[in-house]
Every structure is written in structure tokens, then in C-alpha cells.
Amino acid sequence: MALPHKISTLLYCFNPRDEILLLERAREPNRGQWSPAGGKLKTGSGESPYACACREAREELALELTPADLHFTGLVSEHGYLGQAHWLMFLFEVRPRLTTLPSPIREGRFAFFPRAELETLALPQTDREMLWPLFWQHRGGFFSAHCHIHADGRHEWTLEASSCPPHEAEWRRENEEGSDDHFMTEALRQARRAYAAAEVPVGAVVVRDGRVIGRAFNQVELLKDATAHAEMLALTQAQAAVGDWRLNDCTLYVTKEPCPMCAGAIVHARVGRVVFGASDPRAGAAGGVLNLLQVPTLPHRCQITAGVRQADCAGLLRQFFAEQRTRPRRADATLP
Numbered sequence: 001m002a003l004p005h006k007i008s009t010l011l012y013c014f015n016p017r018d019e020i021l022l023l024e025r026a027r028e029p030n031r032g033q034w035s036p037a038g039g040k041l042k043t044g045s046g047e048s049p050y051a052c053a054c055r056e057a058r059e060e061l062a063l064e065l066t067p068a069d070l071h072f073t074g075l076v077s078e079h080g081y082l083g084q085a086h087w088l089m090f091l092f093e094v095r096p097r098l099t100t101l102p103s104p105i106r107e108g109r110f111a112f113f114p115r116a117e118l119e120t121l122a123l124p125q126t127d128r129e130m131l132w133p134l135f136w137q138h139r140g141g142f143f144s145a146h147c148h149i150h151a152d153g154r155h156e157w158t159l160e161a162s163s164c165p166p167h168e169a170e171w172r173r174e175n176e177e178g179s180d181d182h183f184m185t186e187a188l189r190q191a192r193r194a195y196a197a198a199e200v201p202v203g204a205v206v207v208r209d210g211r212v213i214g215r216a217f218n219q220v221e222l223l224k225d226a227t228a229h230a231e232m233l234a235l236t237q238a239q240a241a242v243g244d245w246r247l248n249d250c251t252l253y254v255t256k257e258p259c260p261m262c263a264g265a266i267v268h269a270r271v272g273r274v275v276f277g278a279s280d281p282r283a284g285a286a287g288g289v290l291n292l293l294q295v296p297t298l299p300h301r302c303q304i305t306a307g308v309r310q311a312d313c314a315g316l317l318r319q320f321f322a323e324q325r326t327r328p329r330r331a332d333a334t335l336p
């Protein structure tokens with residue numbers, strides 16, 4: 001059966017902090033999922049892909065671009081998408097950085113996200129599995145990929161062209177499995193769950209032998225328990241997993257510097273190493289106000305690594321408290 005060929009452009013825009021602009025789609029397909037801006041090419045008028053990208057930027061982002069502002073990063077063709085059409089997608093990176101968030105449009109609302117947070121978002125399946133990995137790998141370079149969608153639903157991908165710029169290797173090293181960045185991303189994922197539950201957004205994970213054995217987010221409001229900090233809950237889980245209260249060979253990752261209560265619990269549990277994101281100069285007990293993790297007279301002292309993914313961890317807290325100020329009901333929320 002002959003299917004129509006449809007053509008679209010996708011716009012990969014970034015802000016000065018290198019966060020990517022995504023649109024939460026308000027309509028089907030992909031309703032409720034985040035994807036780059038862009039749209040269909042006007043085939044009737046013979047529009048070029050570059051002209052289409054410039055038009056979409058003007059209509060969706062109020063951005064005046066010329067073709068020189070676009071880097072053509074990737075060409076993706078899909079054979080038999082949903083059994084309805086073949087698709088050709090032109091992926092462009094917009095070179096000028098966006099300094100303000102575009103207003104919502106009929107198709108949905110916009111937000112900026114750091115790259116590492118993408119995995120925590122609702123993304124269309126193909127985007128998550130193929131388009132994003134290909135984009136990051138080839139950002140600044142070029143790729144062409146073809147997807148043959150078989151009648152049984154199987155997706156068969158072929159990478160037809162690929163030229164990667166060197167910066168990608170660096171990013172991968174920093175984010176490879178087992179790195180502090182990697183596990184802090186896990187803790188951030190927990191913090192975002194706290195945020196979604198209207199709790200102060202702090203998340204923690206406990207890692208042993210490269211494996212997460214405890215993960216939790218702050219649940220003071222949910223449990224109506226002032227001690228239900230992310231670290232306390234994650235430690236309890238880890239102790240249950242190990243079958244021992246001693247966690248000498250474990251590392252605790254937490255998005256915010258531990259408070260005195262948690263620092264005390266960390267020392268009691270003999271946690272070998274503590275890695276945190278945002279410092280807390282007002283109440284932090286890992287060097288912020290005091291350092292309970294390394295008191296010479298106590299029977300145990302922890303190694304400390306501070307500032308891992310600091311900007312993301314602190315940004316989430318800042319965002320939460322900025323919103324709290326506009327909602328007086330929970331204005332008494334304090335940092336855990």
C-alpha cells in the first residue's frame with residue numbers, strides 16, 4: 001500500500017545555561033509528553049526544511065531566525081509510522097540561545113530542562129530510545145537515521161550517516177554509570193518526586209558496590225513526621241537491605257547538605273561517604289554551619305564530597321520556595 005510522505009522539522013533550542021527547551025504537548029499524539037518545538041512542512045507551497053524551521057520558530061517561539069542560525073543536526077526517516085504515513089524529520093539546533101521562556105501556545109506549554117533531567121520526564125518512546133541519544137551523540141555534527149516500522153510493530157533502526165563532535169566523549173565520561181553525577185541524578189529524581197508531592201524537594205539514595213540499596217524523598221508532610229527526611233528514610237531502607245545497621249561501605253547521595261538530625265543519623269549508621277548537591281549555609285551540618293560528619297571525638301567520621309550537580313539541586317529548592325511564597329498555606333515549610 002502506498003502511504004503519504006510527511007515532512008516535519010524539530011527545533012532544539014537552548015538557554016545560556018545549556019538547558020533544552022521542550023514543549024509539553026496539549027494535544028494528541030503525544031499529549032502530556034515533552035518534545036522539542038517544531039511542526040509540519042508546508043508541502044503544498046514547496047517550503048524548504050530551513051524555511052519551515054524559521055517559520056515554526058517565529059510562530060511558536062516568537063523568534064526571528066535565518067537559515068544561518070540553524071545547525072542541521074540530523075535527518076530521521078520513518079517508514080510506515082502507525083501504518084499511516086512515512087515521515088521525514090529534519091532536526092535543527094537553533095544557534096542563538098533563548099534568554100526567556102516562550103509563552104504557551106495552542107500546542108502546549110514550554111519549559112527548560114537540563115540534559116540530565118530528560119530521563120525523568122514523560123517523553124515519546126521513540127524520542128527516549130533513539131532520537132535523544134542520537135541527538136546528543138551528534139550535537140554539533142550530523143547524523144542520518146532510518147527506522148523501518150514492520151507490520152508486527154518492530155522498529156528496525158539503521159544509522160546511515162554519523163559524524164560526532166569530540167565534546168560528547170567528555171560528557172559521557174562524567175555521566176557514565178557509577179559516577180557521582182550518575183547517582184546524584186538518581187537522588188534528583190527522588191527530589192522531583194518530593195516536589196510533585198508538594199514536599200520540600202530533597203532526595204537521597206544509598207549506594208553500595210555500585211548499586212542503589214535505598215532511595216527516598218522528603219516526606220515530612222505526607223507522613224506528618226518531622227523526622228521523615230530523605231536521608232533518614234533512605235538509611236533505614238539501606239540498613240534493611242544490608243541486614244546490618246552499619247553502612248561503612250556505603251555512599252549516601254543527597255541533593256541538599258544534611259541537617260543536624262540527618263548528619264547525626266549518618267554518623268550513627270557509620271556511612272562511609274556522603275555526597276551532596278546544594279550547600280545549606282543556614283542549617284547544614286556537613287560544613288555549612290557545623291560539621292557533624294567529621295567530629296574528631298566521635299567514633300566515626302565520613303568522607304564528604306560537596307557540590308555535585310549543585311546548580312540543579314539548588315535550583316529545584318529555589319523554585320519550590322519561590323512557589324511557596326505565592327501559596328501562604330504552606331509558608332511555614334522549612335528546609336529539611
Ligand SMILES: [Zn+2]
Binds near residue numbers: 260262
Ligand atoms: Zn535532615
